Amino acid sequence: MGASFGRGGATNYVQDLANSDCIVIQGSNMAEAHPVAFQYVVEAKRRGATVIHVDPRFSRTSALAHRHVGIRAGSDIVFLGAIINAILSKDLHFEEYVRAYTNGPVILREDFQDVDELDGVFSGYDPETASYDNDTWMYADIGDGTEESQASKQERAAGDEHGSGGPTLPSAHRVRRDESMQDPRCVFQVLKRHYARYTPEVVEQTCGISREDFDYVVQAMTRNSGRERTTAFCYAVGWTQHSVGAQYIRTACIIQLLLGNVGRPGGGVMALRGHASIQGSTDIPTLFNLLPGYLPMPKAGVHESLKDYLGTISTHDQKGFWTKADTYTVSLLKAWWGEAATADNDWCYDYLPRLTGDHGTYRTTMDMIDGKVEGYFLLGQNPAVASAHGRLQRDGLANLKWLVVRDLRLIESATFWHDSPEIESGERSPETIGTEVFFFPAASHVEKAGTFTQTQRMLQWREQAVLPPGDAQSELDFFHEVGVRLRRRLAGSTDQRDRPLLDLTWDYPVDEHGEVDGEAVLMEINGRYLTGDKAGQPLPLFTEMQADGSTEGGCWIYTGVFKDGVNQANRRKPRFDQDETALEWGWCWPANRRILYNRASADPEGRPWSERKKHLWWDAEAGRWAGPDVPDFPADRDPAYRPPEGATGPAAIAGDDPFIMQADGKGWLFAPKGLLDGPLPSHYEPQEGRVRNPFYSQQASPTRKVYERPDNLTAPSRGRPPEDEVAREHPGVYPFVFTTYRLTEHHTAGGMSRWLPYLAELQPEMFCEVSPELAAERGLEHLGWATLVSPRSAIETRVLVTSRMKPLTVDGRTFHQIGLPYHWATGGTGAVVSGDSANDLMGVTLDPNVLIQESKVGACDIRPGRRPRGPELLELVDSYRRRSGVTEETGNELRSGVDADHVEQERETKVKERDDSGADVKGASEVGHDDKNGDR
Amino acid sequence: MTNPAQQETREGLWPDEPRDRGPRKARRGSGVFGVRRFAGNGRGEESMVPEAEFTSYYGRPIVKPAPWSDEIPAYLFVGGLAAGSSLLAAGADLADLPGLRRQSRWTALGSIGLATYFLVADLGRPERFLNMLRMVKLTSPMSVGSWILAGYGPLAGVAAVAELAGPVEEVLPQTLKPAARLLGRAGRPAGLGAAFFAPPLAAYTAVLLGNTATPAWHSAYKELPMVFAGSAAAAAAGAAMIAAPHEQAWPAGRLAVGGALWELGSAQVMEHSMGLSAELLHEGEAGRWWTASKALTLGGAALSLVAGRRGKPAAAVAGAALLAGSVCTRFAIFRAGIASAKDPKYTVVPQRARLDRGERTLG
Amino acid sequence: MPNSLFGPLDPAPDAGWQDAPDRKGFLTDTSVCIGCKACEVACKEWNQLPEDGLDLLGSSFDNSKSLGASTWRQVKFIEQPGRADDTVLGRQPVDLGMPGLRPNDASLPGALDAAPAADGKPDFRWLMSSDVCKHCTHAGCLDVCPTGSLFRTEFGTVVVQDEICNGCGYCVAACPFGVIERRPGSKGEVTNAGVAQKCTLCYDRIGAGQTPACAQACPTESIQFGDVTELRERGRARVATLHEQGYTSARMYGDDPRDGVGGTGAMFLLLDEPEVYGLPPDPVVTTKDLADIFRKGGVGGLTLLVGVALSFLGGRR
Numbered sequence A: 001m002g003a004s005f006g007r008g009g010a011t012n013y014v015q016d017l018a019n020s021d022c023i024v025i026q027g028s029n030m031a032e033a034h035p036v037a038f039q040y041v042v043e044a045k046r047r048g049a050t051v052i053h054v055d056p057r058f059s060r061t062s063a064l065a066h067r068h069v070g071i072r073a074g075s076d077i078v079f080l081g082a083i084i085n086a087i088l089s090k091d092l093h094f095e096e097y098v099r100a101y102t103n104g105p106v107i108l109r110e111d112f113q114d115v116d117e118l119d120g121v122f123s124g125y126d127p128e129t130a131s132y133d134n135d136t137w138m139y140a141d142i143g144d145g146t147e148e149s150q151a152s153k154q155e156r157a158a159g160d161e162h163g164s165g166g167p168t169l170p171s172a173h174r175v176r177r178d179e180s181m182q183d184p185r186c187v188f189q190v191l192k193r194h195y196a197r198y199t200p201e202v203v204e205q206t207c208g209i210s211r212e213d214f215d216y217v218v219q220a221m222t223r224n225s226g227r228e229r230t231t232a233f234c235y236a237v238g239w240t241q242h243s244v245g246a247q248y249i250r251t252a253c254i255i256q257l258l259l260g261n262v263g264r265p266g267g268g269v270m271a272l273r274g275h276a277s278i279q280g281s282t283d284i285p286t287l288f289n290l291l292p293g294y295l296p297m298p299k300a301g302v303h304e305s306l307k308d309y310l311g312t313i314s315t316h317d318q319k320g321f322w323t324k325a326d327t328y329t330v331s332l333l334k335a336w337w338g339e340a341a342t343a344d345n346d347w348c349y350d351y352l353p354r355l356t357g358d359h360g361t362y363r364t365t366m367d368m369i370d371g372k373v374e375g376y377f378l379l380g381q382n383p384a385v386a387s388a389h390g391r392l393q394r395d396g397l398a399n400l401k402w403l404v405v406r407d408l409r410l411i412e413s414a415t416f417w418h419d420s421p422e423i424e425s426g427e428r429s430p431e432t433i434g435t436e437v438f439f440f441p442a443a444s445h446v447e448k449a450g451t452f453t454q455t456q457r458m459l460q461w462r463e464q465a466v467l468p469p470g471d472a473q474s475e476l477d478f479f480h481e482v483g484v485r486l487r488r489r490l491a492g493s494t495d496q497r498d499r500p501l502l503d504l505t506w507d508y509p510v511d512e513h514g515e516v517d518g519e520a521v522l523m524e525i526n527g528r529y530l531t532g533d534k535a536g537q538p539l540p541l542f543t544e545m546q547a548d549g550s551t552e553g554g555c556w557i558y559t560g561v562f563k564d565g566v567n568q569a570n571r572r573k574p575r576f577d578q579d580e581t582a583l584e585w586g587w588c589w590p591a592n593r594r595i596l597y598n599r600a601s602a603d604p605e606g607r608p609w610s611e612r613k614k615h616l617w618w619d620a621e622a623g624r625w626a627g628p629d630v631p632d633f634p635a636d637r638d639p640a641y642r643p644p645e646g647a648t649g650p651a652a653i654a655g656d657d658p659f660i661m662q663a664d665g666k667g668w669l670f671a672p673k674g675l676l677d678g679p680l681p682s683h684y685e686p687q688e689g690r691v692r693n694p695f696y697s698q699q700a701s702p703t704r705k706v707y708e709r710p711d712n713l714t715a716p717s718r719g720r721p722p723e724d725e726v727a728r729e730h731p732g733v734y735p736f737v738f739t740t741y742r743l744t745e746h747h748t749a750g751g752m753s754r755w756l757p758y759l760a761e762l763q764p765e766m767f768c769e770v771s772p773e774l775a776a777e778r779g780l781e782h783l784g785w786a787t788l789v790s791p792r793s794a795i796e797t798r799v800l801v802t803s804r805m806k807p808l809t810v811d812g813r814t815f816h817q818i819g820l821p822y823h824w825a826t827g828g829t830g831a832v833v834s835g836d837s838a839n840d841l842m843g844v845t846l847d848p849n850v851l852i853q854e855s856k857v858g859a860c861d862i863r864p865g866r867r868p869r870g871p872e873l874l875e876l877v878d879s880y881r882r883r884s885g886v887t888e889e890t891g892n893e894l895r896s897g898v899d900a901d902h903v904e905q906e907r908e909t910k911v912k913e914r915d916d917s918g919a920d921v922k923g924a925s926e927v928g929h930d931d932k933n934g935d936r
Numbered sequence B: 001m002t003n004p005a006q007q008e009t010r011e012g013l014w015p016d017e018p019r020d021r022g023p024r025k026a027r028r029g030s031g032v033f034g035v036r037r038f039a040g041n042g043r044g045e046e047s048m049v050p051e052a053e054f055t056s057y058y059g060r061p062i063v064k065p066a067p068w069s070d071e072i073p074a075y076l077f078v079g080g081l082a083a084g085s086s087l088l089a090a091g092a093d094l095a096d097l098p099g100l101r102r103q104s105r106w107t108a109l110g111s112i113g114l115a116t117y118f119l120v121a122d123l124g125r126p127e128r129f130l131n132m133l134r135m136v137k138l139t140s141p142m143s144v145g146s147w148i149l150a151g152y153g154p155l156a157g158v159a160a161v162a163e164l165a166g167p168v169e170e171v172l173p174q175t176l177k178p179a180a181r182l183l184g185r186a187g188r189p190a191g192l193g194a195a196f197f198a199p200p201l202a203a204y205t206a207v208l209l210g211n212t213a214t215p216a217w218h219s220a221y222k223e224l225p226m227v228f229a230g231s232a233a234a235a236a237a238g239a240a241m242i243a244a245p246h247e248q249a250w251p252a253g254r255l256a257v258g259g260a261l262w263e264l265g266s267a268q269v270m271e272h273s274m275g276l277s278a279e280l281l282h283e284g285e286a287g288r289w290w291t292a293s294k295a296l297t298l299g300g301a302a303l304s305l306v307a308g309r310r311g312k313p314a315a316a317v318a319g320a321a322l323l324a325g326s327v328c329t330r331f332a333i334f335r336a337g338i339a340s341a342k343d344p345k346y347t348v349v350p351q352r353a354r355l356d357r358g359e360r361t362l363g
Numbered sequence C: 001m002p003n004s005l006f007g008p009l010d011p012a013p014d015a016g017w018q019d020a021p022d023r024k025g026f027l028t029d030t031s032v033c034i035g036c037k038a039c040e041v042a043c044k045e046w047n048q049l050p051e052d053g054l055d056l057l058g059s060s061f062d063n064s065k066s067l068g069a070s071t072w073r074q075v076k077f078i079e080q081p082g083r084a085d086d087t088v089l090g091r092q093p094v095d096l097g098m099p100g101l102r103p104n105d106a107s108l109p110g111a112l113d114a115a116p117a118a119d120g121k122p123d124f125r126w127l128m129s130s131d132v133c134k135h136c137t138h139a140g141c142l143d144v145c146p147t148g149s150l151f152r153t154e155f156g157t158v159v160v161q162d163e164i165c166n167g168c169g170y171c172v173a174a175c176p177f178g179v180i181e182r183r184p185g186s187k188g189e190v191t192n193a194g195v196a197q198k199c200t201l202c203y204d205r206i207g208a209g210q211t212p213a214c215a216q217a218c219p220t221e222s223i224q225f226g227d228v229t230e231l232r233e234r235g236r237a238r239v240a241t242l243h244e245q246g247y248t249s250a251r252m253y254g255d256d257p258r259d260g261v262g263g264t265g266a267m268f269l270l271l272d273e274p275e276v277y278g279l280p281p282d283p284v285v286t287t288k289d290l291a292d293i294f295r296k297g298g299v300g301g302l303t304l305l306v307g308v309a310l311s312f313l314g315g316r317r
């Protein structure tokens, strides 16, 4: 979304969903995973809105929707692309909006080539580095201006940076436009051509969605968009956890821009974020590649000096607020190093560590296995269960010297050394694991004060309800203490490398229990004036930040949360005492705006598009924007304002540029920059897709991140596999697709639910959901046991046979999907319930933009009965691998070759498939896999 | 095992079209005690609701079975035995049959002692037994029963102990002899008092079962007291035929035959009243108890008829059969009730039939 | 103790409460239930109920089996293949008490009309419903309780007094809805073992002017707490709305004071027959027949007396 609109957060607030006329929930099991937010969907429905759920499974969300559209996991871009095509080919878009507020009229460079011309890649693809040089994606007549290669950006998942502002684009306001949007090289026409092949027929063949369902969705969306009506999209990890996840979201953004649903009440794209403060943990990041406020982490060799660094964040020659990145950066450095940060030493810029490559969680795990990492802190995370490829995770942990786990419970990631599946199978034993594990009990959210930043970018302060029990400590307390002790240790050191620690401002007030005062930290994050007559006072807004060291602030987008010295996040004014936008409930970044880009809720002249969807309007008399929300726009900028020649930064924002964080002030239908895998979403199959790509021989994303290792095998593609000999031979060994998800009753890896009897008893056992048809085909019995085998491992689950799982007809054949909740695991001390872990089946393949794993689609086989124990389990997994012939290379070729013979091969494949799927049961029984070995 | 959805489809639980639920012509069965008939008991009655067609939630019960174990049917038996025995004792007292009187009083005391034990033991909180007497509550047959028991128990006790007054008096020192004499004299009033409480004691258990939502019990409420009365009479008579002097046991012989026939006769009527849940008396464990009960009771009664002429051993065998028959009756009724609660069919089908006939229960 | 056994009445005054507040109860609107079980957990949490078994039951997502001593709210799940989607909501705006409610523009045609009609009907329906004690006007459990442990509160609800109940179990057999249950377990280990337990309609909370825990936790307002008379009207209005929209299977359950239990304090808006949800279609309080039951008992007792008398009659022959 950062690349489309300029900020990575949900565009609207969840309560605003009640104002929608149509809500499409796709890629999320909203009712189950976001029940509290879902009340506004229910509310919208009560008011007459149409609710549609597009999901591989019929879930509790579907139960409340007007229509559930069953989709093949991993095919969303085909479906959404076809919606775009339907909109464009029937002229159903919101013409005025598109022309004024998007980059639709912008002319692209002549040498840009689309995927159709290059059999599945855009121009600029470099097969050597499997990345793009995006020069040709640029608007006509402007240059790029950065030196960092896309490959290098990919290493550091630079896509994450657009959480709070779009990518840089020099001279972006001088772009060439064709207001009629007829020029064949304008974005609008390119878009039209790009999606022309996305037809309802392809949707039917590839997604398994009927023409009838498709038309229903298109009509519901288009009829509920326009001046009078708005449609909203809701998504969550059903979209993000794919190797092309970021592009799924982009596709929805394009639809919303075409239909004019962005910046308007009841519209937008609702990213439903996960953990209570997961939004907060990207705003003030726990990610390796970001600094607070989406400033990038400097990279060695690229960002050597502060000047280099700032030059890559934004250029002064562009529109919007990113041009002030220097003020944000310097204020951050001042907040951290206080007095020590001076103009002379570049505000201690050199104290910041430099990235040397990918330090993402999966890379780091592999580095552990490869002996490159000695110690590890695990806080509030349970990778042995929750991260893809459980065995890989545990292998990593088992290869450390020391491990610190801070958690509420003795989770599997802390006890893996004596009770992991590898111990059960006999591959490891406590004696052979050298990792020294230090477990620290953590204080839970009710045992400490602080903020959550949730889905709608809202900070909400939480008081401490009870004191933490025993030795349990809050994170704040723990790290404060670590800092104090380290500094005490180093006190007096003259070693230059200790300066960053010793110079830190580390002087937080503590309360009577010795706890650091969280509000003091929030105050530092908000920022203060350091000089002048306001010295010491909190900054009211990030625009007050200076690059001359006269202000400090720990996270520029949070500036204002302590406006007037009041903890704005702690406001709980009842809705009855304020209007429906409820600006005095908590605090939203930026600047407490509730609907982002809300300038777009009015027409170019500043009049509401309609009375019904009125939100912000230009009050000519007062010379200000009026309405119930905080304008996401310079408050006094006249709609008629046009920046003078040479204007930059905020002054360059024209009166009709609603996307103020974008370099050109417009919503991006086409993203000339900002995405590493293409300027337009294009369909690619998942790593373990079982279907051929209908559009080109490029099967999966050519820029996805693959890890070619013997401990990370991929099932042979079952689609069009000319590149893969093996796949041609044995396409049916892992014939089914499984997808993973959550249940309302449990939380993620289970540390906060499997230990609690009240939750555990509601869903006591790991299960798989299969259709009656698949059950019949494979002899699975309701409530019986099943074993699922992937190239990584085999797990056992109880079976729920349910019509909620429906086989699809894809490419003319019956396509089965298996549903697996991922909350269970074996091991862990004190868990009330346990079971095999879905993530043990998963492999590691990532989206290049944000390094999120593809955990929504995997290939497997399913068979009745329990899995074998001990070495026989390994033998079972191995027998499948042998039969399928996988090697480390399998499925990992990034550029699928173009092969003229593929049609013939495909025919053969289909024949073999039949043979294979009949043969496999025999194959496995050779290793004695049956029920009698199955008792635990 | 099929999945629940399939199962339900198989059972026709989710018909494609909603069933026609329009009120149908009201129709009542006729017969003694206003017998209503329901289809589905497979005994040739007119079918109004096809047996298979009822809906449930995964076949789970709607009403809960009473959480009672075998102590309760045992209690039903000994309670009846006590009641019958006290009446027999009173009769014997008035008819001057001391042997029969003595035996019956002792049987009554022994039974009621056991009954009290069973009752207390089956409570979830036995130590709070006395809370039964916190209040008098007429809507609660169990409360009423507790008071009956509270009235009956001491009287039956005194009556039984009074039987010892004679022998004891002989061995007591002079000074204590008046006390024993007094006890002896208390025997008759106490015995008559116990007899006064005996009929309600025998019947209230039927009232208690009838006043539940347990389908088999509630549907039997009209005749169950008769069945229990007959069973109590037969049991008490049986005990007397075994333990009382043969020559004094002639009233017991008559009572045995009368009680048994009364029990069997009212049971026949009761089965009609019960409608659908009557089938439970013919299948499963309850069915086995019920068959045994009928055989033993009938056999015991037949043997009693000839026992007068055949002497003591035959009478004792007849008595034992009757006692056993009474035990079986109680277990049969008890088990049928529990089974009827466990299967939603017995709750749903009659209620649904009522609605289908347009007879929604209205107040 | 005087007590009316049947027919419409206001139970609290009937039980002797003077100046009783308005009768309190629930309307559980199953058409908006999302099966999140927040109600179930909130109830357990508030009332500190013990864990109730860790079995996977295979009955869709319901692993709680039934209402009972340690499960006072139970969310039921019914999968109906071959049934058109019917679980659709009405159009009237209902204020959820949270920020974000915009004044409704009733003049605009419902967006549903704009959506195309479904030609190929969806063929699957998933019903969810949160069940609870009905707090009957004529409560069988209360009527039969010999100890007076069960009593009628001033709010017209039915509550067990844990310290008085002696675990006779009579109430269990007397409840036409199978709600109340004697808690299993041994005394030392389980609180209130051997004692009958069920929903108290959060007597402690509503007494303090608060909303019951389950209703408070329900995100979609499927569980609405309030005055029974008002809820009854609200429920009926909603049924009417649903009917207007063509969802003719919607109906109220427990709202009729003339029904077999005199109407319930906890009412339900159902989308199918009651028995589909495990509810009795025509529940009747057993004490409706109490007078007759006692009468028949009296006759039974008399026959015994007469029978014994007859056997002595005429002396030995």
Ligand SMILES: Nc1nc2c(c(=O)[nH]1)N[C@H]1C(S)=C(S)[C@@H](COP(=O)(O)OP(=O)(O)OC[C@H]3O[C@@H](n4cnc5c(=O)[nH]c(N)nc54)[C@H](O)[C@@H]3O)O[C@H]1N2
Pocket (backbone or CB within 6 Å): A026, A027, A028, A029, A030, A032, A033, A034, A054, A055, A056, A057, A059, A071, A072, A073, A074, A075, A076, A235, A236, A237, A238, A239, A272, A273, A274, A275, A739, A740, A741, A742, A743, A744, A745, A746, A747, A748, A749, A856, A857
């Ligand atoms: N109760 C509960 N709530 C939670 C959590 C929890 O563990 N328990 N976790 C929290 C966290 S951390 C997160 S991130 C959120 C996640 O919130 P959601 O993303 O809503 O949760 P998931 O269950 O992972 O839902 C993914 C849905 O996407 C579907 N899906 C899978 N693949 C595809 C696909 O290719 N296309 C489409 N259209 N759909 C697909 C799945 O069938 C599933 O229904 O939930 C949060 N809320």
Ligand SMILES: Nc1nc2c(c(=O)[nH]1)N[C@H]1C(S)=C(S)[C@@H](COP(=O)(O)OP(=O)(O)OC[C@H]3O[C@@H](n4cnc5c(=O)[nH]c(N)nc54)[C@H](O)[C@@H]3O)O[C@H]1N2
Pocket (backbone or CB within 6 Å): A237, A241, A274, A275, A379, A380, A381, A382, A383, A386, A387, A388, A406, A407, A408, A409, A411, A442, A443, A444, A445, A475, A740, A741, A742, A747, A748, A749, A750, A751, A752, A822, A838, A839, A842, A855, A856
């Ligand atoms: N197959 C598959 N895998 C997935 C997903 C999927 O959909 N499918 N979803 C992914 C997603 S979106 C997510 S977010 C991850 C979640 O993955 P993780 O974050 O690894 O798993 P959690 O179980 O949420 O771990 C959080 C831990 O934090 C502890 N905790 C709670 N509060 C505190 C606290 O205040 N302090 C400390 N120190 N600890 C605390 C809890 O006890 C718990 O053990 O799983 C991912 N994995």
Ligand code: SF4
Pocket (backbone or CB within 6 Å): A033, A034, A035, A036, A037, A276
């Ligand atoms: S658990 Fe918390 S974050 Fe999740 S739905 Fe409930 S209230 Fe919202």
Ligand code: SF4
Pocket (backbone or CB within 6 Å): C133, C134, C135, C136, C138, C139, C140, C141, C142, C158, C174, C175, C176, C177, C178, C179, C180, C198
């Ligand atoms: S539903 Fe059952 S437990 Fe609840 S009040 Fe009615 S009779 Fe009593």
Ligand code: SF4
Pocket (backbone or CB within 6 Å): C141, C144, C145, C146, C147, C148, C149, C150, C160, C164, C165, C166, C167, C168, C169, C170, C171, C172, C182, C195, C196
């Ligand atoms: S179990 Fe307790 S509450 Fe129930 S009837 Fe007996 S004494 Fe009353």
Ligand code: SF4
Pocket (backbone or CB within 6 Å): C042, C043, C044, C046, C047, C072, C073, C132, C198, C199, C200, C201, C202, C203, C212, C213, C214, C215
């Ligand atoms: S009212 Fe209270 S006791 Fe009853 S179900 Fe709700 S939370 Fe539980």
Ligand code: SF4
Pocket (backbone or CB within 6 Å): C032, C033, C034, C035, C036, C037, C038, C039, C040, C075, C129, C130, C217, C218, C219, C220, C221, C222, C223
């Ligand atoms: S809390 Fe509300 S929505 Fe959730 S299961 Fe209970 S009744 Fe349904």
Ligand SMILES: [Mo]
Pocket (backbone or CB within 6 Å): A237, A273, A274, A275, A278
């Ligand atoms: Mo997440």
